[in-house]
Amino acid sequence: MTRSTFGYLTPENAPLFTDLYELRMMQAYYNQGHNPTATFSLFTRSLPPNRGYMLTAGLEQVLHYVETLSFGDRAIEYLTELEFDEAFLEYLESVEFTGEIRALPEGTPVFANEPMLEVTAPIAEAQLLETAVINQIGFQTLIATKAARMRDVIDREGDGQRLVDFGSRRAHGTDAGIKAARAAFVGGFDGTSNVAAGEAFGVPVSGTMAHSWVQSFEHERDSFETFVDEYGDDSVLLIDTYDTVAGAETAAEVADARDVTLRGVRLDSGDLAALSKAVDGVVPEVDEFISSGIDEYAIAEFFDRDGVAAGFGPGTALVTSTDAPKVEGVYKLVAVARDGELEPTMKLSAGKVTYPYPKSVCRSEADGQYVGDVVGRRAERSDLPGEELLETVVEDGERVVDLPDLETIQDRASRLRRKLPAKHRAIDDPAPYEVRISDRLEAETDDLRRTLEARMLE
C-alpha cells in the first residue's frame, strides 16, 4: 500500500470521498432505469453571521475532480465489499461526467440564494458530484471570505500590510491546511507558512523562527546571533520569549554587531498594539510582524490603537474561520427531465424552500460600484439587467475554459471586491446587499408550489 500518512485519497480511490447515499441513489437510478437529465444548483440560504458577502473559491479543485473522475480498482474493490451489484459496479468502472457545469469564477463576491455552480447531467452523474463539490467550494469560499475581510480592514485603515497565513497546525486536517493557504491567497493574502501549499499551488511561502529556537540557547542573544549567522539579512527574529522590548534591543545590537539589516522582528504575545509602539520607539527602522490571535477584529483594534506593523500572521482564526466556521452550501435539484423536457422542481420542507429552475445571476454596476443583483430563470437571461456571472466551464463533460493562475484569480478578486460598496464590507453588522428574485421566477415558483400542493391532495 503506497497510501500516504495524510493523503488517504489517491487517483485509485478519490471518488470514494462521497456520502454512501449518493452511491446508493446512483445504483437505484441505474438499476431502475430512471436516469433523467437533471440540474442541481449549489448555493447558500443565508450568509454566515456578520458577513456582508462571500468570496468564491475552490472551482479549480472541482474541475480537476470532474475531469479525472474515475473509479479505480481499489474503489471498486471496496464497493464490492459493501455489496453493490456487479452490474452497477461495471457501469461505475466506466462512468465519466458527460454533462454541463456553469459556475462563478473564483474570486467573485457572492450572496445568499445565488447559485455558485449549476450542474446539468444525467441525474446519476450529477448526484455523484454533490458531496465533493459542496466540500471543496464551501471550505475554500469560507476561508477566502475570512481572508478578504482582513484585507478589507487593511485597505480601509492600514497601509498595505502583508498578510501571511500561519494556520496550518490548527486547520482541520491537512487538506484544510493546504487549501486554506490557497483560499487565503485568493482573498488577498501575500503568502503562507505551509510548505505543501507552496509546492501544490505556488503560494509564496515564508517563515521566521519559533520560541523553541530561542529557548534552545542559554541566552536569547546567542540564539539571535546564531540565526543571523545562518540567514543574514533574511532573518526575522522572534523577540517576545522573555521580554519584548528588551528582545528588540538585543535584536538591534546583534544586527549591528553582525552588520546585517534584519528583515524584521516578530511579536507573538502580550498587548500587541502597545508593544509594537514601544518596539518602534527602540528600533524604528525594523519591520514588525505581528502574530497571536490575529483576525479582522484584532487588526481593526490594532489600527484603532495606533499599533505599528509591516505585516500580520493570522493563524487559527483564519483557517477555522473561528467566528463563523461554516458555509452552509447546499446542492439542490432544481429541474429534472420528464418526457425529455427539463421541468422545474422544488421541495416544500419547512424553512428549506429552494427556488426551482436553472438560473442566471446578473449584477448591475453604477459608477464602477455594484448596485444590486437579480436572480432569474436561465431562460429569461436576455430580459435581466446587468452582467451574467455564471460562466459555462464544462460542456459535454469537457472543460471549455482555461484555468487562470492563482495571481490572476487574486487580482480579479481584489478588483471585484473593491467594486462592492464599503458598507457591505464592514466587518461588523454589514449593510445587506440587494439580491432580487426576478418577478418571473417569483411567479413561477408560486405556480409550482400550488401545483405540488395540489398534487399532494390527489
Added chain:
Amino acid sequence: MTRSTFGYLTPENAPLFTDLYELRMMQAYYNQGHNPTATFSLFTRSLPPNRGYMLTAGLEQVLHYVETLSFGDRAIEYLTELEFDEAFLEYLESVEFTGEIRALPEGTPVFANEPMLEVTAPIAEAQLLETAVINQIGFQTLIATKAARMRDVIDREGDGQRLVDFGSRRAHGTDAGIKAARAAFVGGFDGTSNVAAGEAFGVPVSGTMAHSWVQSFEHERDSFETFVDEYGDDSVLLIDTYDTVAGAETAAEVADARDVTLRGVRLDSGDLAALSKAVDGVVPEVDEFISSGIDEYAIAEFFDRDGVAAGFGPGTALVTSTDAPKVEGVYKLVAVARDGELEPTMKLSAGKVTYPYPKSVCRSEADGQYVGDVVGRRAERSDLPGEELLETVVEDGERVVDLPDLETIQDRASRLRRKLPAKHRAIDDPAPYEVRISDRLEAETDDLRRTLEARMLE
C-alpha cells in the same frame, strides 16, 4: 503527475505538510552544529469553551507519520527551489526520527495543561514534527470530544440512539471529512456516511436517500416504490420533501403494498421533536432517524420535548465543532540538553507561560470514578499518586506498542469517559475537574523563572 484531486500529499511529499519555519530552524540547527536533545510537550492552555473535558484522538496518524517520515525526490526538489542548502538537503534525504515519544492513548479524557504527547529527540527532528502533530491530534481530539458530548447526552437522557456522522460535505476539506468520521467513532458514534472513511479506517458506513431522489419522480409515492423495489427491507425513506406526516403515511402504505419492513424513515426539517411524535403516532413500528441541525444541544432539547428517535445524523455541527471550532494545541520546548544533561526551559511571554520539564500525568480513582489528576515532573513519577497516563509509544525511533483497532479504542473511550463524574460531562457549564500541578513542579517552575529573570539582567 499521479497526484489525486484531493490528496495532495503522497509518500513523496508528505513531510512538506509543515510550516516553513520548522525547516528553516532545522537547517540552522544542522548547519550551525546546534542539535541538542530536547523535549517538546503537546498540550492546551485551556479547554475549549463550555467543555468539561476533551477526548484524545489522532495518535495513530501521528505514529504512522513518524514511522514513514521520509523526504522523497519531489520534496527535495521543491526545497531546492526554495534555496535550502545542498548539504542540509542531503541530511534531509536521510533523516529519520530517532527519538522517544510518550503519549496518551487515543480515547483518553484529558484536561488543560496535561501533556497529550511528549517528544524527546535531537531538536532538529523533534522540531520537524510540530506542525503535523498539532494538526492531527488537535483536529481529531476536537471532533472526538464533540461526538462524545452527543453520546453523553444520549447516555443520560436517551435510549442508546444510534449516532451517524453526516458531515462530510461541510467538513473543512477532505482530510477533515475522513478524519472526523474516525474521530466521531472514537467518541461513541456508530458510523458515518463517508465512504472513504469506511475504506480507510473501517468505520461502518450507512446512507439513506436525498430529497433529489424524491423530487426526481413526479410523485413522492413513485419515488418510495422505486427505492423499495431496489433495496427492499434495507430502505430508509426520507419523508419531509413535501409534508412529513403525509410522507410517513405514504411510506407505510408503500411498505405494506410491497410487503417489506422498512429499516426506517428520516426527518430532515421542521420542528423535529413535534414531527417525530406525530410520525410515531402514524407509524409506531417504524424507526425514525433525525437529521438537520443536530448537535448535543439539539439532542438534549429533542429529549426534553419527548421526541421519538432511533438515531440521529449530526453533520455540520459535528465535523466543524461549530460552537467551539478549535483545540488550541501547542507544542512547546520544555527541556533541552546543555553539556549532555536535559535542563528545563520555559518562556516568560505574557499569558503564555509553560511549565518546564518532561512530565508525568497521574489520575486518581475512588469507587470507579476519577477524582483528580496531578501533573508533575517525570522524574518524580514514583512520588505522585494515581495511575500514569502517558505511555511510551516510540523508543529509539521505533514504535514499541501495537496499534489497537478502532473498536477497541471506542470501547476504551466509552469506559474511561464514564469514569468521569457526570458533572464534568454536562454540556452546559460543566464543573471543572481538578488538575493539580505537583508542589515540586510549582516550586521548580518558580526557581526557573527567577533564574531566567536574573539571566536577562546579566
